[in-house]
Amino acid sequence: MNVGERHFRTIWLAGDGRSVEIIDQRWLPHEFRVVTLKTVDEIATAIRDMWVRGAPLIGVTAAYGVAMHMLDDASDAALDNVWSHLHETRPTAINLRWALDEMARTLKPLPIEERAAAAYARAAEIADEDVELNRAIGRHGLTLIRQIAASKKPNEPVNILTHCNAGWLATVDYGTATAPIYLAAEEGIPVHVYVDETRPRNQGAQLTAWEMAGHGVPHTLVVDNAGGHLMQHGMVDMVIVGTDRTTAQGDVCNKIGTYLKALAARDNAIPFYVALPSPTIDWTVGDGVKEIPIEERSGDEVSLVWGKTAAGDVVQVRISPDATPAANPAFDVTPARLVTGLITERGVAEASAEGLKALFPERA
Numbered sequence: 142m143n144v145g146e147r148h149f150r151t152i153w154l155a156g157d158g159r160s161v162e163i164i165d166q167r168w169l170p171h172e173f174r175v176v177t178l179k180t181v182d183e184i185a186t187a188i189r190d191m192w193v194r195g196a197p198l199i200g201v202t203a204a205y206g207v208a209m210h211m212l213d214d215a216s217d218a219a220l221d222n223v224w225s226h227l228h229e230t231r232p233t234a235i236n237l238r239w240a241l242d243e244m245a246r247t248l249k250p251l252p253i254e255e256r257a258a259a260a261y262a263r264a265a266e267i268a269d270e271d272v273e274l275n276r277a278i279g280r281h282g283l284t285l286i287r288q289i290a291a292s293k294k295p296n297e298p299v300n301i302l303t304h305c306n307a308g309w310l311a312t313v314d315y316g317t318a319t320a321p322i323y324l325a326a327e328e329g330i331p332v333h334v335y336v337d338e339t340r341p342r343n344q345g346a347q348l349t350a351w352e353m354a355g356h357g358v359p360h361t362l363v364v365d366n367a368g369g370h371l372m373q374h375g376m377v378d379m380v381i382v383g384t385d386r387t388t389a390q391g392d393v394c395n396k397i398g399t400y401l402k403a404l405a406a407r408d409n410a411i412p413f414y415v416a417l418p419s420p421t422i423d424w425t426v427g428d429g430v431k432e433i434p435i436e437e438r439s440g441d442e443v444s445l446v447w448g449k450t451a452a453g454d455v456v457q458v459r460i461s462p463d464a465t466p467a468a469n470p471a472f473d474v475t476p477a478r479l480v481t482g483l484i485t486e487r488g489v490a491e492a493s494a495e496g497l498k499a500l501f502p503e504r505a
């Protein structure tokens with residue numbers, strides 16, 4: 142892949158027609174490493190250890206994992222086993238379950254001998270569908286940015302704060318929260334993005350900042366705790382974030398710290414939008430705070446940080462005493478009452494059961 146391109150697809154079929162190639166995001170922004178995943182176990186490792194991450198991309202990667210397994214064993218038992226094996230890699234992003242369910246729905250009715258080819262075809266379709274969903278999210282979100290831009294002085298940028306990485310690196314392309322930003326920048330609307338570093342994995346500092354730089358979008362990296370201050374001082378016009386699972390009543394599960402941004406936005410009357418494709422909606426869940434499983438990751442992700450030395454070596458260093466335990470809940474839930482709107486591929490929905498059913502009447 143040409144690193145200089147503004148856009149990449151984050152996952153693609155390898156030349157052997159069996160494996161997939163992905164960007165190992167753990168090394169960004171310091172190194173652009175493409176790795177080949179040849180087996181379901183490698184797919185599971187890549188998801189669990191966040192070589193690939195982001196709800197939509199996790200789902201697509203798992204879909205290809207199912208396809209790989211069908212080449213070896215396309216029995217019903219194998220399909221059930223690979224569903225479970227991949228589903229247990231990360232518990233919060235609903236796109237993982239959605240993609241695995243979609244593969245099972247596609248393959249179960251087929252004769253065993255047809256399943257492998259059908260699995261690769263469906264995985265590729267899911268990947269292509271993700272790109273189109275995100276482009277549509279971009280178009281609907283662009284309308285919101287245009288509205289704010291209309292109230293600004295000429296050449297005064299729309300200041301957008303985002304948390305974590307809901308960019309093209311979290312999807313197959315375009316991203317969710319970043320799609321409106323990219324379209325606005327490409328339309329010539331002055332935008333500036335405050336990028337939350339997003340401890341502990343620093344997806345903002347390492348991934349979103351890298352994306353913004355690659356797109357030429359003016360941006361400023363800030364510590365997670367600066368957002369409230371920026372909002373209090375009129376430096377933020379809107380917040381756009383992604384989500385790993387949004388409930389049928391509009392509660393939003395996203396990277397840890399999102400809830401705090403939503404509280405600060407509400408306290409400062411700043412619009413707080415969440416961008417998501419419909420596979421990220423969990424129609425089976427109402428109360429997100431009570432019902433969404435929050436992934437607890439290793440405390441080492443809090444105590445150890447990655448960086449690049451002056452000599453150019455990428456290393457990990459400890460920032461706390463060896464004996465200090467660390468808790469690391471990876472997500473939190475923002476109640477719907479704090480969400481201004483949900484930017485979906487069908488338009489902007491009010492964050493409520495009624496608002497979502499108005500856009501998705503088939504779910505009424």
Ligand SMILES: CSC[C@H]1O[C@H](OP(=O)(O)O)[C@H](O)[C@@H]1O
Nearest residue numbers: 194195196305307311383395396
């Ligand atoms: C478009 S989904 C992006 C979503 O995924 C991230 O989580 P992780 O990096 O742990 O996979 C984060 O919550 C982003 O908002």
